[in-house]
Amino acid sequence: MTAEKINEIITPEELLKHWQGHRNLTRRVIEAFPEKELFTHRIGGMRSFADMLMELLGIAGPGIMEIVNGVPTQLNEHFEHGNQKSAILAKWDETTEVLDAYMPQIGRDRYHDKIKAFGQYEGTVLSTILYYIDNEIHHRAQGYVYLRSLGVEPPAFWDRP
Amino acid sequence: MTAEKINEIITPEELLKHWQGHRNLTRRVIEAFPEKELFTHRIGGMRSFADMLMELLGIAGPGIMEIVNGVPTQLNEHFEHGNQKSAILAKWDETTEVLDAYMPQIGRDRYHDKIKAFGQYEGTVLSTILYYIDNEIHHRAQGYVYLRSLGVEPPAFWDRP
Numbered sequence: 001m002t003a004e005k006i007n008e009i010i011t012p013e014e015l016l017k018h019w020q021g022h023r024n025l026t027r028r029v030i031e032a033f034p035e036k037e038l039f040t041h042r043i044g045g046m047r048s049f050a051d052m053l054m055e056l057l058g059i060a061g062p063g064i065m066e067i068v069n070g071v072p073t074q075l076n077e078h079f080e081h082g083n084q085k086s087a088i089l090a091k092w093d094e095t096t097e098v099l100d101a102y103m104p105q106i107g108r109d110r111y112h113d114k115i116k117a118f119g120q121y122e123g124t125v126l127s128t129i130l131y132y133i134d135n136e137i138h139h140r141a142q143g144y145v146y147l148r149s150l151g152v153e154p155p156a157f158w159d160r161p
Numbered sequence: 162m163t164a165e166k167i168n169e170i171i172t173p174e175e176l177l178k179h180w181q182g183h184r185n186l187t188r189r190v191i192e193a194f195p196e197k198e199l200f201t202h203r204i205g206g207m208r209s210f211a212d213m214l215m216e217l218l219g220i221a222g223p224g225i226m227e228i229v230n231g232v233p234t235q236l237n238e239h240f241e242h243g244n245q246k247s248a249i250l251a252k253w254d255e256t257t258e259v260l261d262a263y264m265p266q267i268g269r270d271r272y273h274d275k276i277k278a279f280g281q282y283e284g285t286v287l288s289t290i291l292y293y294i295d296n297e298i299h300h301r302a303q304g305y306v307y308l309r310s311l312g313v314e315p316p317a318f319w320d321r322p
Contacts, residue, residue: 008169009176009272010287018291043204044309111170126171130179131319137295138318141302148205157299158292 012111016103019133020096021160026056026140027092028155030085032147039083041146049146050088052139054078057091059132061098063117067128068105072119173272177264180294181257182321187217187301188253189316191246193308200244202307210307211249213300215239218252220293222259224278228289229266233280 010018030038030053039050058077066073081087111126123131147154171179191199191214200211219238227234242248272287284292308315 007269009173009269010171012170014287015170022295043306044312046306046309108168108170126175134183134298135318137298138302138305141299142306144299145204145207145303145306148207151205157296 012103012106012108015129016099019103019129019136020099022133022136022140023060023092023096023099025155025157025160026136026143027089029140029143029147030088030092032152032154033085033143034150034152035083035085037146037150038085038088041150043146043149046142049139049143050081050083051077052142053088053092054081056136056139057088057095059118059135061095061102063128063132064099064102064106066118067110067115067125068102072116075118173265173267173269176290177260180264180290180297181260183294183297183301184221184253184257184260186316186318186321187297187304188250190301190304190308191249191253193313193315194246194304195311195313196244196246198307198311199246199249202311204307204310207303210300210304211242211244212238213303214249214253215242217297217300218249218256220296222256222263224289224293225260225263225267227279228271228276228286229263233277236279 030049033049039048042048055077057079058075062073062076079091081091106125111124113125114122115125115128116122117128117131121128144154144157191210194202194210200209203209216238218240219236223234223237240252242252267286272285274286275283276286276289277283278289278292282289305315305318
């Protein structure tokens with residue numbers, strides 16, 4: 001164990017790994033959806049899981065690039081997917097690469113800096129990234145309920161390689 | 162900003178505050194449930210929200226006390242609530258005090274220690290605490306779907322004082 005690790009409870013590398021572990025699980029939740037219901041199934045007036053995923057995809061890559069580049073970015077929760085699960089998965093994998101490339105560019109000394117996410121949501125770099133992760137857990141869990149209501153067994157929550 | 166904060170991306174105090182912010186939101190989700198449906202409403206063969214809360218309450222206080230005391234603890238996801246929302250809320254508030262009292266006793270140098278949560282789940286102190294928080298976000302989000310399916314507007318996800 002390095003001295004650095006003893007002095008901090010989580011390193012930037014661990015935070016990225018933690019998020020990518022969650023993203024790997026979310027990817028498997030997407031895969032578990034029947035293709036049609038991914039875009040159409042809803043409960044209680046909520047959005048389809050595909051619509052929630054467009055929010056997550058609109059936030060993650062652009063949100064981290066915004067933190068790195070410091071250029072206020074417009075939140076865009078839509079992209080052309082043609083009701084194809086493969087299009088969502090391709091965008092998911094592209095975002096995985098964006099996070100791997102950009103997260104390491106955020107210096108340790110920046111995590112307590114005050115920022116405005118997407119040009120408007122006030123917080124620190126840390127609170128913003130935690131929000132992005134928590135928001136993914138939140139919507140993925142709603143996907144779990146959608147899957148259960150469709151009679152599909154979701155992947156185990158604790159299984160995050 | 163202290164030198165300490167510049168060298169670590171999140172402090173133990175911030176991690177506790179982050180969790181308590183989530184727990185405050187979960188408390189408001191509990192309050193939003195109609196009392197009967199808190200114990201009876203289910204979707205897709207899942208548990209009632211009260212049953213999920215018993216899991217969260219079985220984990221949080223005892224799990225953090227186990228980390229502090231180092232004494233393997235049996236996971237207990239049940240307590241007598243008599244189908245009363247007030248009993249769940251009282252246990253929730255009791256757990257808030259347990260976390261405030263015990264979390265600060267976990268030294269910075271312990272977060273990367275390997276432990277077995279509830280005597281069996283392998284991880285580090287950090288990964289275990291993150292799991293406890295993430296698991297709460299996960300089940301609370303399922304409570305959101307339950308509320309929506311009951312026609313009840315849940316509290317805003319981003320509102321975590």
